Amino acid sequence: MRTVSTAPVRRLCRICLVPPPHGPKSYSIGGVQLRYGYRAYPDASQRRALAQAFGCARVVWNDCLRDRKEAHAAGRPYVKSAELALLRITQAKRTEERSWLADMSAVVLQQALRDLDTA
DSSP states (O other): OOOOOOSOOOOOOTTTOSOTTTSOEEEEETTEEEEEEOOOOOOHHHHHHHHHHHHHHHHHHHHHHHHHHHHHHTTOOOOOHHHHHIIIIIHHHTSSTTGGGGGSOHHHHHHHHHHHHHO
16 A cells, blocks of 8 residues: 655755755735745856946946936926837947947946936
8 A cells, every 4th residue: 555645845946056045035904915026146157247237227328317417407308218128228339448248238228228217
């Protein structure tokens, strides 16, 4: 006769592949699901890629913010996002000084500009 274990199955988090105490955490109040908490453990190459993405986003953010501040100080009209995207993302990729922006996904750079709009 075969016996069946009643011990709970130990599941691994799909994100970080460790048991649930370090995996997704559920936060709720009064039975209403508020959010899930996740923790990622990137390896060395992933950390480099994340650092590069954050650095490129920071450069685009700072360039666009400087353009808007300079336009405001000079009394010029508000610089629209489309103009900034053309100047600080598309055309900047073609310059020798900012050619390394071409190595980054355009999504990251455009999101930095959208984040500046909401700030």
